Amino acid sequence: MGVNSDPATDPKKTTHLFFGPQHPGVTGNMSIEMWFDGDQITKAITHVGYLHRGFEKLMEKRLWIQNFPLVSRICVPEPDINEECYALAIEELAGIEVPERAQWIRTLVLELARFAVNLMAFGGQAGTLGLGTGAMWGITFRDFVLDLFEELSGARIYHIYIQPGGVRRDLPPGFENRVLEVLKKIEERLPELDRLVLNNAVFKMRTKNVGVVKPEWIEEYGLVGPVARGSGSVRDVRKDAPYEIYNKLDFDVVTETGNDIFSRAMVRRREIDLSMSLIRQILDGMPQGPVATKLPNLTEWRVPAGEYYSRVESSRGEYGYYVVSDGSLKPRRVHVRGPSYVHAVPLLERMLVGANIADVSNIMVSLTTCPPEIER
Amino acid sequence: MKFTDVISPFLAWSRAVKKVDTIPYPKQQNPGADRYRGFHINDTEKCIGCGRCETICENKAIDMVKVEGVEPTQGDSGLRPKVDYGRCCWCGLCIDVCSTGSLGLTNKYSWTTEDPGSCRYTPGVDKKSWDNEEKGFRQDNDVLGWAGSPREEMEIETPEKRIENFDEVVKGYTVQQAMDEASRCIQCGLCISACPAHMHIPDYLKAIAEGRFVDAVKLFYDNNPLPEMCGKVCTRECETVCAMGYQGESIAIRWLKRFACEQFESLADVLALDAQPGEPNGKKVAVVGAGPSGLSAAYYLSRKGFEVHVYDRLEEGGGVAWYAIPEYRLPAKGISRQMEVFEQAGVIFNYNKDIDSKLLTELEGRFDAVYLAVGLQKPSDARIEGEDIPEVKPAFDFLMKSPEKGEKLTGRKIIVIGGGNVAMDTARTCVRLGADVVLSYRRRIEDMPADDEEIHEAMEETIDFRPKTIPIRIEKTKTGIRYFYHEAVMVDNPEGGRPLPRPRDDVEHTVDADILFSAIGQTSDIEFISEAMQKEMEIKWGRIIVDNHQYTGYKNLFAGGDITPGEGDVITAIADGLRAVQGIINRLK
Ligand SMILES: Cc1cc2nc3c(=O)[nH]c(=O)nc-3n(C[C@H](O)[C@H](O)[C@H](O)COP(=O)(O)OP(=O)(O)OC[C@H]3O[C@@H](n4cnc5c(N)ncnc54)[C@H](O)[C@@H]3O)c2cc1C
Ligand code: SF4
Ligand code: SF4
Numbered sequence: 001m002g003v004n005s006d007p008a009t010d011p012k013k014t015t016h017l018f019f020g021p022q023h024p025g026v027t028g029n030m031s032i033e034m035w036f037d038g039d040q041i042t043k044a045i046t047h048v049g050y051l052h053r054g055f056e057k058l059m060e061k062r063l064w065i066q067n068f069p070l071v072s073r074i075c076v077p078e079p080d081i082n083e084e085c086y087a088l089a090i091e092e093l094a095g096i097e098v099p100e101r102a103q104w105i106r107t108l109v110l111e112l113a114r115f116a117v118n119l120m121a122f123g124g125q126a127g128t129l130g131l132g133t134g135a136m137w138g139i140t141f142r143d144f145v146l147d148l149f150e151e152l153s154g155a156r157i158y159h160i161y162i163q164p165g166g167v168r169r170d171l172p173p174g175f176e177n178r179v180l181e182v183l184k185k186i187e188e189r190l191p192e193l194d195r196l197v198l199n200n201a202v203f204k205m206r207t208k209n210v211g212v213v214k215p216e217w218i219e220e221y222g223l224v225g226p227v228a229r230g231s232g233s234v235r236d237v238r239k240d241a242p243y244e245i246y247n248k249l250d251f252d253v254v255t256e257t258g259n260d261i262f263s264r265a266m267v268r269r270r271e272i273d274l275s276m277s278l279i280r281q282i283l284d285g286m287p288q289g290p291v292a293t294k295l296p297n298l299t300e301w302r303v304p305a306g307e308y309y310s311r312v313e314s315s316r317g318e319y320g321y322y323v324v325s326d327g328s329l330k331p332r333r334v335h336v337r338g339p340s341y342v343h344a345v346p347l348l349e350r351m352l353v354g355a356n357i358a359d360v361s362n363i364m365v366s367l368t369t370c371p372p373e374i375e376r
Numbered sequence: 377m378k379f380t381d382v383i384s385p386f387l388a389w390s391r392a393v394k395k396v397d398t399i400p401y402p403k404q405q406n407p408g409a410d411r412y413r414g415f416h417i418n419d420t421e422k423c424i425g426c427g428r429c430e431t432i433c434e435n436k437a438i439d440m441v442k443v444e445g446v447e448p449t450q451g452d453s454g455l456r457p458k459v460d461y462g463r464c465c466w467c468g469l470c471i472d473v474c475s476t477g478s479l480g481l482t483n484k485y486s487w488t489t490e491d492p493g494s495c496r497y498t499p500g501v502d503k504k505s506w507d508n509e510e511k512g513f514r515q516d517n518d519v520l521g522w523a524g525s526p527r528e529e530m531e532i533e534t535p536e537k538r539i540e541n542f543d544e545v546v547k548g549y550t551v552q553q554a555m556d557e558a559s560r561c562i563q564c565g566l567c568i569s570a571c572p573a574h575m576h577i578p579d580y581l582k583a584i585a586e587g588r589f590v591d592a593v594k595l596f597y598d599n600n601p602l603p604e605m606c607g608k609v610c611t612r613e614c615e616t617v618c619a620m621g622y623q624g625e626s627i628a629i630r631w632l633k634r635f636a637c638e639q640f641e642s643l644a645d646v647l648a649l650d651a652q653p654g655e656p657n658g659k660k661v662a663v664v665g666a667g668p669s670g671l672s673a674a675y676y677l678s679r680k681g682f683e684v685h686v687y688d689r690l691e692e693g694g695g696v697a698w699y700a701i702p703e704y705r706l707p708a709k710g711i712s713r714q715m716e717v718f719e720q721a722g723v724i725f726n727y728n729k730d731i732d733s734k735l736l737t738e739l740e741g742r743f744d745a746v747y748l749a750v751g752l753q754k755p756s757d758a759r760i761e762g763e764d765i766p767e768v769k770p771a772f773d774f775l776m777k778s779p780e781k782g783e784k785l786t787g788r789k790i791i792v793i794g795g796g797n798v799a800m801d802t803a804r805t806c807v808r809l810g811a812d813v814v815l816s817y818r819r820r821i822e823d824m825p826a827d828d829e830e831i832h833e834a835m836e837e838t839i840d841f842r843p844k845t846i847p848i849r850i851e852k853t854k855t856g857i858r859y860f861y862h863e864a865v866m867v868d869n870p871e872g873g874r875p876l877p878r879p880r881d882d883v884e885h886t887v888d889a890d891i892l893f894s895a896i897g898q899t900s901d902i903e904f905i906s907e908a909m910q911k912e913m914e915i916k917w918g919r920i921i922v923d924n925h926q927y928t929g930y931k932n933l934f935a936g937g938d939i940t941p942g943e944g945d946v947i948t949a950i951a952d953g954l955r956a957v958q959g960i961i962n963r964l965k
Contacts, residue, residue, distance in 0.1 A: 066434035069467035133388055140397045147409075154413035154481070154513040160467050168472070169516060172410065196388045201381040294521040298473060299431050300559045300585060 008043035008353075009035045021050040025128060025361030028371035030344070036357055044352035046345050052375040059334040064090060064164075065298045067331070072158045074336060074372050077120060077142075080113040081314040082321075083162035086334070088243065088310035089323035090164040094303050101289040102166030107244040108282045109152070109161060110312070112179070115275035116145040117315040118268045119186070121368055125265045126197045128361045129206050134197045141189070144182045151175065166292035176283045183276050190272070198269065207261035211351060211363040214259065221347050224339045225317020226271070227367055230264035232257045237313035249281050261366040271315075302327055316340065316368045338373025345374065408483030413466040413513045415484050416459050418500035420446065422478035425453035426564035426619040429470035429479055437463035438470060443501050450570050451617030461495040468513050472522045475562070475619035482512035517623045524624025528557035530631055535836035539807050542703040545833060546631070551587075554635040558584035560620055561627050567614035572943070572951035573599045577614055577629055584632050592636040593646050600950055601675040601717065602668055604643070604710040605694075607634025609701055611827065611945040637710070644716040653722030654681035659964055662687065662743040664731050667695020668946045669937025670749035672953025673960075674723045680961065684723050685743070689730040693718070696751050696938075697946050700775040700798070702805050733906040740931065745960045748905075748920065748928075748935040749953065752898035752944075758793065762850030763894065767857045771802040771895035785809040787890025791816060791859050793847060794895030795824035800834050802893045807837050814840045814887050816847065816861060818877045846877055848884060856890040900939055909933075916941070925959025926952055934959055 007013065020031035029050035035043045055074055059067045071086045072079035084106065091098060098106075123138020146156040151172055153161035161168050197203055213231045217223060228235050236253040238246040254270045256263040295301065305327035311320035317339035324333040344367060351363055399406060408414050420443070430438040440455040448454030457470070457479065471479050479499070484506035489495070497504065517523045531547040538545050549557065561581040568574050576595045583592040596603035610630045618626030640646045659682050663670045666688035674684045690699065694711050718725075731739070731750075739746050755770030757763065771792065779785065788811050792803045795817035803813045815834070817824060821843045824831055835841055844864040851858045863885060864877035900918040902910065912930040914921035920935040922928055928935050936952025938944050 062434050063432075065469065066432070069434055069465055069469065131385075143397070150412060151409040152411075154409065154411040154468060155466065158465070158467075163520075169411065169519060192388065192391070195384040199381050199384040201378075202385075204381060290519075292520055294525060296556070297525070297560045297562060298522055299428070299562055300582075302559075 006043070013037055014042050019360055021047075023361075025364070027361075027364055027369045030369070030371040030374070032348075032352070032360065034352070034357070034360070039357045041352050041355050041357060041360070044349050046349055048345075048371055048374045051371045053372075055372075055376040056334055056336060059331055061330065063299060063329055064301055064303055064331060065295075067334070068160050068163065069158065071336075072160050074376065075314075075338075075370060076157060077117045078113045078315055079158055079160075080109050080162060081312050081319050082336070083160065084110060084243075084312050085310045085319060085321035085336075086323065087162050087164045088312070089308045089321050090303055092308045092310065093306045093323065093325050094164070096165045096293055096295070098166050099290045099293060100287050101170075102291045102293075103244045104282055104286045105167050105171065105291060106162055107246065107249075108179075108279060108286075109159070109167070110244070111275045111278045111282065112145055112148060114315045115272060115279065116142040116149075118272045118275065119145070121315065121365070122197065122265060122268045122272065123193065125207070125261070125268075125362075125365055126200070126203055128365045129202060131197070131200065131203065134193060137189075137193050137196070141186050141193075144186060148175075148179055148182055151178065163292065163295075165295050166290070168292070170291045176286070179279060179283060183279060187276060194269070197265070204262065206359070206362060207265060207366075208258070209260050210359055211261040211264075211355070211366050212259050213264075213347070213351070217347070217350075221342050223317070223342065223347065225314065225368075226264050226267040227317065227339070227343055227347070229253065229255045230267045231259040235318070237311055237318050241311065243312055245282070245285075248285065249278055251278060261362060264366045300329070302329055303331075314338070316343070316370060316373075336373065336376045338370060340368070340370040340373040343367040344369035344371070402486075405486065408485050408512070410483065410511050411513050412483035412485060412511070413468045413481045415482050415487065415504065415506050416464075416499040417480050417482055417504075417507060417509065417512075418457065418498075419478040420456055420500035422476045423456055423474075423500070424451060424476055424566065424617075424619060424622075425455040426475045426562065426566055427453070427455065427457075428473050428475050428562050428564060428619065429457045431562070432469045432473045433464075434467070434469070435463040435465055437461075437465075441498060443498060448569075450613075451566055453564075453566060456498050456501060458496060458498040471513055471515050472520055474515055474523055475564070476622045477515045477517065477523060480512055480514045482506045482509035484509055484512070515623075521624070524620050524622060525560055527560075527625040527628055528553045530628065532833075535833075535838070538704065539837050542808055544707050545704050548638060549628075549631060549635045554632055555585055555587060557628050558582070558632055560624075561585070562619055564619045566617050566619055567629065570617040571614045572948045573954060574951075575599055575614075580636070581627065581629070581632060584636055589636045589639045590646055593640065593643060594650055596633060596636070597647060597650065597717075599954055600947070601672055602714055602946065602950060603633050604637035604714050605668070605697060605706065606630065606947055606950070607632075607637055608706050608710065609697065610947050611943065613947070637713070641713075642716065643713050644720045647717060647720070651679070651717050651721045654679045656683065657681035659683070659744045660685070660742070661745045661747060661960060662739040663747045663749060664688075664736070664739070665695065665749035665751060665937070665939075666690070666693035666725065666727070667749055667751050667937060667949060668697055669751070669949035669953045670695070670747065671718060671723075672950040673747045673749065673934075673936070673956045674953075675718055675721055676954060676957040677960065678718075678722045680957065682960075685726060686723060687726045687729045687731050687739075689728065691727050693725060693727075695749075695949075696753070696776070699778065700772065700801070702775070702779075702801050702808075704804070704808070705801070730904075732904050733909075736904055736909070737906065740933065743932075744964055745932040745934060747926075747953075747956050747960070748933065748939060749937040749949070750900075750902075750904075751938040751949075752900050754899050754901045755894070756897040756899050758847075758894035758896050760793075760847045760850060760894075762852070762857075765850060765852050765857060767852070767890065768850055768892045768894060771798050771893035772898055774893060775801055775805065779805055779809060785811060785891075787856065788812060789856070789889040789891075790814070791857075791887055791889045791892040792895055793817070793892065794897075795819065795826060795843075796895065796897070797826050797830065798897075799895035800826045800830045802895050803839050804834050804837055806893075807839060812838075812840070814842060814889070816842045816845045816859070816887075818844070818846055818864065819874065820844060820866060823874055844877060845885070846879055850892060853888065856888065857892055859887045859889060859892055860884050861887075898938075902939075923959075924955065925962065926956035927959050927963065932960075932963060
């Protein structure tokens, strides 16, 4: 037909541009095809596929245990949720009990990971506005946590530490104290970061009433995590369907009602405090005992046939694995379901309409868009 | 907007005068954590080349390669893992599953090289700067148990109950237990070369693990026609090299063979077409001796189309293993199940037929080849003063009469001299017949040639073990005999090898008894081979010397089993039979 009937993409009225996939303001590798009128976006379409590594398909070709080094790679900042979901599903299918101490250690690991992510994400939000110092400090704080992961698991990023039946090693001697030291160090310096980010006129102006997520969208899209909780939701898998030892910990779900980017940043900031509180509670209550249940011969391990959907609360919200076994040496199907699928495709496309072109990356980061979750 | 919001960010400048958090890399480098997953090391002396690291590596970063200076030996493939740092992701799975715990990761993580080829290297062989690094990610099998696990426990009768009768001591695995036990196998295959008959162990273990018991039995019969016998009494050389035995317990290979056979009433039916006579090739072979070695040769010759006639002076097949080993270890029901298979395969048996030198010459003329598998049928002399007293008897003869089937034991107090299987079987048989038994052995318990499990079970059965006792003499008393011995101390053997027992002092210790069984060993009885024939062959210590295919060097005469030098066990006898088949085929071509 050749005639463009949609005014939002009318070439005479709008400019047509790709943002990403190679752009420092884009989280991960994805791109947004945008049309804008002046500096206001009229239409946005997300494009993924730049990061596709075929995780789910690869998993069908590997022994059950061989997928642990793989699943951790689905999320660089927070590999542990992948290990946890995958392990939970296998444990359910194979009927494996996790010793109590291992459950506590796993919860510690999951909270340390969330802590590290939120430190980076909170600072990173400032980074998208050109406030690079905040971003750097957030990353520095995260690095202190990575030191702990290195000590615990032998690696800073891909921990490969949670295993079916428990964890791979016990805590190193004195580890608890070093965790407390890191918490103390970060806690002492957080006010500096707060002054730089939250009490910053630029940050406030650029994030308040920007990137609004309307509360009614939560149900409409199935929003989760800080994106939902920044708009008044109290959804949190840790509370709604407690796993590991979350039901033994004392905490309230963090929620804010501003609906905007600032509100989501606040949720993350308060999550940092919550993680510290949870970590301290865990260290206080940590029981003694074994940390792993013995598994069958790993190279001949046939996980009994069945299917299971495991879910945990990631730093981005509910995160799940649907695992199917046909009783053979390898998984029949593993499906990874991360919140970015919803947050970074339909929600982002909707939120960008009417947004200022300078806020694209600001909005994206506030949704903690994670392309590997979209293309597994 | 508050005024403080404008100035507060500037307070960040205060950081400018504080200690920086970053380090000036590469001038300053932080060492990796104590458990850091860095570069590989391997203790190549400890490594057995099982290849489990290669199997588990999801990135195919490990290749097992031949290494100069490391030769393949029993229990060591001679291969060592070579890692490719273009593929490795330092997950450390290879470390956690390493059968021996030889493989480790160091906490070294930074390395610069001009030679990209050196990023593929064999840890422990290709020298690296981190070779002696103490710290890093090492196996902790106590926590994980991925490198070795305990064996499925087999139910066993209590010592109190089992000495009351001749029922089998072990009760066998359940189906689930057997499948679980078999699935512990890591398929490294090191056991194959350790087994004298080179049975397809990993393959049949896999079959059992997957519940394919028919397949397992068929795999047994590829190179062992007495799998149930071996499943009960084999000396299981295979289990001594099992990779799972390093950090855990070796796979119960023997028990699993037993299990698979016991799943079927008739092994002949299971094998069906797989145990039929081969297409006749017009050649005839005579086999003297229906023991394990003769049976093995007969079965595979028949399968290859030879007409096979087996001769034995006894009433049934199975040889010494079947006659002498007591019911509680090798019950009767298994043997008939196995003998049916030989008949189905077309083997012709001639029992109650004693072969003398005349008959042997006749067989030799009538058949295209003869296989001598006559075993060792003569108990060795005890060489103790007083051994000709009638109450001093050869244990071997006693066992051959199957005492469990009615042979009376004339006496309540028994002494057994020896430390091998015959000694254990005699002692345990006597206990079951209601006797008190003293077992005297020159060396230490760990030097006993009998199977460890046998020794352990015998000790539980009220047998009075007297290791390190050197016999002096036996005297006749009014009611029986008196056995005199010295207590021994072990001294280093100047020629190397096991320490030697020497009398501790002049003190003569004594034990009174009704009967003394000497279980010192057996020798050959080759009088049935004519002197002329013997001259054409090489005979050493009463054993017939043969080549790799059991050929004696005389006409078309082959020999194997206990009558030739070897381990003196069932599986070696079977393996000799297999080799003889190849030898006969080659020679008659
Ligand atoms: C008490 C005891 C316990 C044992 N326990 C074990 C054990 O647990 N595990 C193990 O692996 N091994 C064990 N052995 C050893 C094992 O039995 C032998 O190594 C094996 O039987 C040797 O097989 P063969 O075929 O060479 O000879 P044999 O089994 O000795 O068979 C030879 C056959 O030839 C026949 N024969 C001999 N001369 C003539 C002749 N002139 N004319 C006709 N027939 C003749 C004999 O009657 C006999 O049947 C044990 C042996 C004994 C005595
Ligand atoms: S560390 Fe992991 S990737 Fe590297 S060789 Fe070992 S198993 Fe393979
Ligand atoms: S798993 Fe261990 S013992 Fe086996 S080949 Fe690899 S390094 Fe050697």
